[in-house]
Amino acid sequence: MTTMTTMTNMLALDIPGLSASHYALIYNLFSLVFAAMTFTALYLLVSRNTVAPAYRTAVTVSAMVCSIAAYHYFRIFENFRDAYPGGASTGAAHLLSSVRFNEGYRYVDWLLTVPLLLVETIAVLALAKSEQKSLLWKLVPAATLMILLGYPGEVANTNGPRVVWGLASTVPFLYVVYVLFKELGASLERQPADVRHTVSMLRLAILGLWGVYPIAYLFPVFGGSFFGGEGGFVLRQSGYSIADILAKAAFGLVIFKIAKAKSAYDDPTLAVAH
Amino acid sequence: MTTMTTMTNMLALDIPGLSASHYALIYNLFSLVFAAMTFTALYLLVSRNTVAPAYRTAVTVSAMVCSIAAYHYFRIFENFRDAYPGGASTGAAHLLSSVRFNEGYRYVDWLLTVPLLLVETIAVLALAKSEQKSLLWKLVPAATLMILLGYPGEVANTNGPRVVWGLASTVPFLYVVYVLFKELGASLERQPADVRHTVSMLRLAILGLWGVYPIAYLFPVFGGSFFGGEGGFVLRQSGYSIADILAKAAFGLVIFKIAKAKSAYDDPTLAVAH
Numbered sequence: 001m002t003t004m005t006t007m008t009n010m011l012a013l014d015i016p017g018l019s020a021s022h023y024a025l026i027y028n029l030f031s032l033v034f035a036a037m038t039f040t041a042l043y044l045l046v047s048r049n050t051v052a053p054a055y056r057t058a059v060t061v062s063a064m065v066c067s068i069a070a071y072h073y074f075r076i077f078e079n080f081r082d083a084y085p086g087g088a089s090t091g092a093a094h095l096l097s098s099v100r101f102n103e104g105y106r107y108v109d110w111l112l113t114v115p116l117l118l119v120e121t122i123a124v125l126a127l128a129k130s131e132q133k134s135l136l137w138k139l140v141p142a143a144t145l146m147i148l149l150g151y152p153g154e155v156a157n158t159n160g161p162r163v164v165w166g167l168a169s170t171v172p173f174l175y176v177v178y179v180l181f182k183e184l185g186a187s188l189e190r191q192p193a194d195v196r197h198t199v200s201m202l203r204l205a206i207l208g209l210w211g212v213y214p215i216a217y218l219f220p221v222f223g224g225s226f227f228g229g230e231g232g233f234v235l236r237q238s239g240y241s242i243a244d245i246l247a248k249a250a251f252g253l254v255i256f257k258i259a260k261a262k263s264a265y266d267d268p269t270l271a272v273a274h
Numbered sequence: 275m276t277t278m279t280t281m282t283n284m285l286a287l288d289i290p291g292l293s294a295s296h297y298a299l300i301y302n303l304f305s306l307v308f309a310a311m312t313f314t315a316l317y318l319l320v321s322r323n324t325v326a327p328a329y330r331t332a333v334t335v336s337a338m339v340c341s342i343a344a345y346h347y348f349r350i351f352e353n354f355r356d357a358y359p360g361g362a363s364t365g366a367a368h369l370l371s372s373v374r375f376n377e378g379y380r381y382v383d384w385l386l387t388v389p390l391l392l393v394e395t396i397a398v399l400a401l402a403k404s405e406q407k408s409l410l411w412k413l414v415p416a417a418t419l420m421i422l423l424g425y426p427g428e429v430a431n432t433n434g435p436r437v438v439w440g441l442a443s444t445v446p447f448l449y450v451v452y453v454l455f456k457e458l459g460a461s462l463e464r465q466p467a468d469v470r471h472t473v474s475m476l477r478l479a480i481l482g483l484w485g486v487y488p489i490a491y492l493f494p495v496f497g498g499s500f501f502g503g504e505g506g507f508v509l510r511q512s513g514y515s516i517a518d519i520l521a522k523a524a525f526g527l528v529i530f531k532i533a534k535a536k537s538a539y540d541d542p543t544l545a546v547a548h
Contacts, residue, residue: 028379029291033385035346038345046322047330050330050331054318086371086372089372090373091374
């Protein structure tokens with residue numbers, strides 16, 4: 001694994017076939033993500049006027065993140081069905097057709113949603129304009145760069161570029177973590193105690209959930225009959241799907257909860273209103 | 275039926291064909307569920323502002339439950355048509371194609387809707403924040419676990435795992451019932467008399483309606499030419515469809531009725547307003 005020869009071995013990115021039960025599992029998971037994103041977006045849009053105007057941008061952006069992800073999961077779902085059509089009978093394996101399962105497509109989603117997730121996190125704090133602007137000018141370009149640098153590694157079919165681009169992508173990720181934990185820390189001091197606690201949790205959630213993606217990214221590098229084959233594919237799709245639900249839909253609902261709590265803190269009459 | 279040999283017999287999960295009239299019955303029922311869910315969701319969304327702000331979350335969540343179910347019934351309907359395409363003539367049986375009727379797919383719906391049904395039930399009571407939080411932290415994880423444990427049993431093609439996972443899933447179900455009847459009882463004391471009565475009925479409805487699902491789940495275990503075959507399939511799909519309409523759409527409308535009654539009780543001017 002550590003020699004240069006192994007590093008340039010071809011990766012088995014196109015999984016030749018999936019068992020009927022693996023196919024059904026991924027099909028069900030992709031549809032679950034689509035439903036979770038769509039109806040979280042709808043819920044947030046319908047409910048945004050129940051928070052004070054200062055926090056509505058955060059709720060709207062959360063709804064947009066879920067809407068964008070819903071659209072992409074619809075496409076991923078369709079692509080998956082085209083790539084692995086039904087076999088000769090209901091129990092037969094689903095063999096790869098001439099349509100590739102377009103893994104790089106997730107990056108199109110992330111390029112839009114990952115910077116926006118940072119925007120909603122900062123927006124819900126309703127910081128002073130200059131402070132907010134300074135944080136966003138650091139976080140958004142770093143998050144965009146992180147996704148852009150991951151893409152060439154994801155579509156590479158040898159280990160070498162996958163590892164190199166992966167490492168390059170880690171640099172802006174670490175910078176995002178630095179800004180969230182170091183620079184945002186100062187702003188948090190001025191938040192009410194329960195909001196400070198929730199945002200602290202939010203920050204840990206970003207660190208923990210975003211950590212799932214590089215692990216799934218590295219599966220083909222781990223190689224072997226499991227990680228390099230059908231088992232690794234199923235685990236990677238499951239991991240991305242569950243991480244996406246938590247990092248976008250569940251995260252958006254937590255942002256909404258913080259917006260409600262802060263609205264009630266700013267204006268106690270809102271506390272009973274909803 | 276009780277010997278281990280029978281327990282591990284293969285279950286006929288893929289029904290090889292449906293008569294034209296059975297096909298039409300299920301087709302019509304699936305479409306009925308889709309329509310009931312879609313337009314109940316629309317009605318609730320349009321009407322949510324007619325209840326006091328404190329009860330709007332309950333109405334919004336009810337609308338989301340119906341929307342999520344509508345989406346899944348749309349997919350189930352499409353999957354059913356793909357699995358059982360038309361035969362050689364209008365009266366001919368619809369034989370199973372290479373596309374499996376994906377029964378496990380219902381679990382994707384339930385994973386989202388069943389915990390949300392408990393959220394709407396608790397939300398409409400507008401309890402003290404701490405009381406509501408404590409109930410939801412018990413009910414939502416238990417309901418999620420109940421669905422997750424049912425899935426491996428539903429997709430198993432032998433009796434043994436179907437019974438074992440079914441029993442495992444019953445444990446969190448009984449816990450949900452315990453929380454609803456025992457712990458919620460205390461909170462109900464403080465509700466107005468007519469609301470107390472309606473919520474009592476609601477709770478019985480949950481117990482009764484949710485009881486339909488494990489019975490339908492067990493059909494393949496009952497076995498025999500009826501329950502293990504086409505007749506059992508038709509009865510199971512009909513049972514799930516009717517139970518879904520009652521447990522989600524009709525239930526959502528009852529939640530809305532309670533929200534209206536409580537709004538009028540809190541502020542009698544609302545009683546005539548709508």
